[in-house]
Amino acid sequence: MRYLFGIGAPLIFQAAVTWLIILASRGNGSFVGLGVMLAGLVGMPLTALSSFLLIRAAQCWSAQRYYLSLALLALLLPLAQLALWLLVVVFEL
Incomplete structure (x- = not known):
């Protein structure tokens, strides 16, 4: 259940x-969608691997520290993707 x-x-x-x-960046002529897609292609498997390793290593941690770390x-990848999207929206790149 921990892995799920x-x-x-x-x-x-x-x-x-x-x-x-x-979907939000479609049609405005920027490459945000492509950048977000490429970040997702790399970031999602890395997050899954890191989470797996964290779950295996954190057998003796307290529950609060364990869930906060996970x-x-x-949240690292979605925050980076949102930052990319906001940079393009705010600065009209």
């Missing part, structure tokens, strides 16, 4: 955020 929620849920969340940003790891 520690790897599967972040993967679904990251895929949904990637898809929404690609949540922060899962």
Whole structure:
């Protein structure tokens, strides 16, 4: 069950955020969608691998530290993708 929620849920969340940003940036002539897609292609498997290794190593951690580490790891890619999208929207690149 730890692997389902520690790897599967972040993967679904990251895929949904990637898809929404690609849809939001479609048609404005920038390459945000491509950048977000490429970041997702690399970032999602890396996040899954990192989460797997964290789950295996964190057998003796407290539950709060364990879940906080997994949540922060899962939020890295969506925050980077949102930052890319906001940079293009704000500065009209």
